[in-house]
Amino acid sequence: MGKNLAGKSAFIVAVLVIFCFGIVGIPHGGLTQSIKDRIHLGLDLKGGTHLVLEVHVAEAIASATDRDVARLEADLQKAGVAGATVGKTDPSRPQTIIVSGIPAAKLSDARGVLQGSDYANYDVAATADGNSTLTMKLGAVRDLETRTLDTSIETIRERIDKLGVSEPVIQKYGLGENQILVELPGVDDPARVEEIIQSTAKLSIHAVTGGPYETDQAALQANNGVIPPDSMLVHGTGSAGAPDQIWLLKRVSEVEGTDFRDAQPGQDQNGRPNIRFNLTTDAGNRFYNYTQAHTASSATPGSMAIVLDNKVREVAGIQSAIRDSGEITGAFTQQQANDLSLMLRTGALPASISYLETRTVGPSLGAASIHQGIIAAIAGMLAVMVFMLIYYRGAGINADLALILNLVILLGFMGYTGSTLTLPGIAGVILTIGMGVDSNVLIFERIREELRAGKTAAAAVQQGFAHAWVTIIDTHVTTIVSAMILFLFGSGPVRGFAITLAFGLFANLFTAVLVSRVIFDAILQKKERGAALSI
């Protein structure tokens, strides 16, 4: 027994040292600093912004099928199927393309194209009226959704990194579909962050085929009431300070999104903020061919429109061939020019984004919460410890030691696992103090009962622990069940609470059962046979 006891004591001391290290690490620059380095504080304690965003993945699917519509038209043309129209009719089903008006003689040619390997992502079905529908396969839709969400997270991360926020969290939010959680410590002006994240920054340059018009009706009349299928009407200002006008633009862009290699804010010769951009080599060559063919001195002079987030920002005639650099001068403020070039550098979001939750905590409220939480913890702990000493005398010391060790292990756990301490988490620590002492009370009451039944001190301790153990296991399991469910369903602060509660319970199993037992055994060993136990 004696040797066993020494071994157990050594084990307990080792655990104590290991978890102390977990809390403070190798001490440097004062105790508080050391603790702060190890225990991560949640946003509600250190201040910051918490956002939940939803990515509209359906848009990414719609633009994928849009591209396939254009491709399919070209492919059908190539296969000699004239007169067929390819399009999408139902906006709520972006994954479906309908091919109609295929001449009866060309049906087999058309089918050959549709069932070719280029459209393997689609299920092809013939409808009764001779049309064909292509529906994107479920697997392909899922893949695209996942990719869209991943790209969005990457893009948002790059933008936020460029803002210089330290330790941001940007990850999938497991509680809803297609949602992203963004946590920005120390940022308490969410308005600008929202603007930067939310802007899709979809930049493209389109050939102008008509306009400007004053109203939509005017635009329609000028084109005999029909918008050509390869064109679209886009609103915008065209140049700084101009009123809203409408242009008819080619649907397919000359350069767009990923073609931009770099963008920098600058000023034009009049001192107005502008954005200078560079294109990738490949896009530069394409752009050169296009501008070369449409310069003012050529047979087909043209102008081009710079479109940002579906708004025309600038329309300019093509003066000379441009290869890979240019500039956009719109009605920008310097801040907008800065933000916009940042977004162009980091790439466009694949789909637009909306906000579900925004929570901001200022640093002063966080500091007050820490202060109050610590006071509440100390007051609660003192009350419990004093009571235990009075009520259980000698054994009270035992319980108090176990309680302190419980706290050390709990905080050490948090230091090692890098868990986050939130305000409800502090409440969890306080609750652990109250509930942790329950195991000791269970054991002590049982020992007293056994003593009353006339058992010797050693036998009473032995029996007390044996009986209480069953109950302790049952009570801990049920509480761990609720902590786990909180962890799965909660987010942010609530999750922090679940973590401290669960760690506290595990630490408690160790301290209440092993540590108190060793202390009791040590006391019993020193005592004379038959001497009374202080409990």
Added chain:
Amino acid sequence: MELFRTTNIDWLGKKWYFLGFSLIFSVLGVLSILFWHHIPLGVDFKGGTQVRVAFDQAPNEDHIRQAMDRAGVHDARIQRVSDPSGHAANKVIIALPESTATDQSHDAGRQSVESALSANYHDSGFTVEQVEIVGPTAGKQLQKQAWLATLYSLIGMLIYLWFRFELIYGVAAVVAVFHDTLITVGAFSLTNQEITLTVIAAILTLIGYSMNDTIVVFDRIRENLALSRRESLHDVVNRSINQTLSRTVISSGLTFLTVLSLYLFGGEVLHGFSFALVVGILIGTYSSIAVAAPMLVAYQDWRVSKGKTVTLPAGKRAKV
């Protein structure tokens, strides 16, 4: 020191008082939920914008209201923050209804509050300490999660107790815990305090806590049933409650002490959270003795009256 040496109280004999007490509180709560304050939902579940503003000097709520009105913000709810000791802090929560936070535009509500104050409130300077904006989608999502979390933890515990004891033990414990939850939510409704995400966390904790308390009594019942098979269930249950009474009172008392310290010193951000625990721990302790244990006996009596075999729900023998 010992408070309870050998108590010998006939707890089951008082079951009609207990039933009356539980009924009064449950019914009061349910009536308030149905007809009076309903369940006062916080911004987390209801959606909307909530801005917490700290003023340099004691704020004048009427002036704040006027400032809002002048800026065209008419439906703001303005509430002075007070700490639990009743001291009014120089802080005000300004809440705007759901319509200010759509999924498309989020920040409009906050901006209108801030600009209204800086333009029209001249008593003292202010800083915005906390902004919570929850859109309609998120609000619904959070509501659903709260329901599911509560439901799943009840089911999880029912299954665990079924496995460790017997089904009737699980049912009795879950009924007791449901009773606690109902009364706690009722207390929020009666006092018109908002239920937020952290309050739900507190309710889930108290589900675990009340379950704890019930299990301690059940464990003793099981142990005593295994030891003395001739004693009637009624007597065994009474004796078990009396034997564990000392532990029940001391443990609950100590937990209550810590929760009370949280309520008094923990600051107004945790107010709802600690209120739920203060109420919950009192009710949870009461329900293990007054609801869960009598249910076991009532079930037994019902089986006997049906002429079925008397199976003491001794359950599986205590083994670990």
